Amino acid sequence: AQSVTQPDIHITVSEGASLELRCNYSYGATPYLFWYVQSPGQGLQLLLKYFSGDTLVQGIKGFEAEFKRSQSSFNLRKPSVHWSDAAEYFCAVGTENTGNQFYFGTGTSLTVIP
């Protein structure tokens, strides 16, 4: 069965510092991978997605993620965090084999300190 693991429940970083959020997935074939961000009281917004091709993908708000097949990982990175990046981040995997279902990790809450 497909699954997504985000091992870090909560991360605190200083403003201006770099950020890496971890995501590992379990899926038999090449998955479609996504990162979403959720601000308090809001719905989810797509940051970036990987379907195929270049394994380093760029997203909105200065985020990027790298697909590493050998490690079954799709970690999210940002070189310099801004206070407005404080939010909940979700990794997700999609698959066509099971009716276009998407599977989400449990999320990582990011706190940014001045």
Added chain:
Amino acid sequence: DAGITQSPRHKVTETGTPVTLRCHQTENHRYMYWYRQDPGHGLRLIHYSYGVKDTDKGEVSDGYSVSRSKTEDFLLTLESATSSQTSVYFCAISDRMGEQFFGPGTRLTVL
């Protein structure tokens, strides 16, 4: 932003009462989904639809039913609400295997 609305946005109800949540889209996307979001669990799929009158169960479907009589509307019904169904419910839409677009959510409290 994708055209997705959810109604109501907030609801408080009592145990044992029926509740229906509505998701409406203006994007003509084929796939529609209902998720619930609870602390420590992320988003869990309740039901999804891959076309009019075509629906299937997700990970946490017990106690929930859905209907899709038109492309644009996807209804989630709690036949007899329980306190364990207190949650935030999100509707999402997707076109083929593409990104999902999420609605603003419905906060449901079952007393």
